[in-house]
Amino acid sequence: MIKAMKAGFGLTALAAVALxxxxxxxxxxxxxxxxxxxxxxxxxxxxxxxxxxxxxxGAEAVMEVFTSSQGSWTILTTDVNGNSCIMAAGEGWDDNFSTLVGQGV
Structure with missing residues (x-):
């Protein structure tokens, strides 16, 4: 299991994202x-x-959603100091869902 990384030690951002x-x-x-x-x-x-x-x-952080055309997605939270944490990631992002819901599907 991945342990929380608070001070930037241990893994590079590349390895952290991959893990x-x-x-x-x-x-x-x-x-x-x-x-x-x-x-x-x-x-x-x-x-x-x-x-x-x-x-x-709130006043201390933002949440961002990142997606790709291949369907991968990642949710980040970022504090006022510019430190971000990956809160969730997955596959199967579908931008068409909101359009379909509006059509009664």
Missing amino acids: FTGSQQATSEASVCAPRDDLVNQLGLQFNESQKAVGML
């Missing part, structure tokens, strides 16, 4: 944290993911 997304699930005990720019760069390089949505988590 976390390889498990394809998050638990309350597992999160990978690194500077936001490092995680975002690796999500783009490894999985071709880009930001799809962003929302405020």
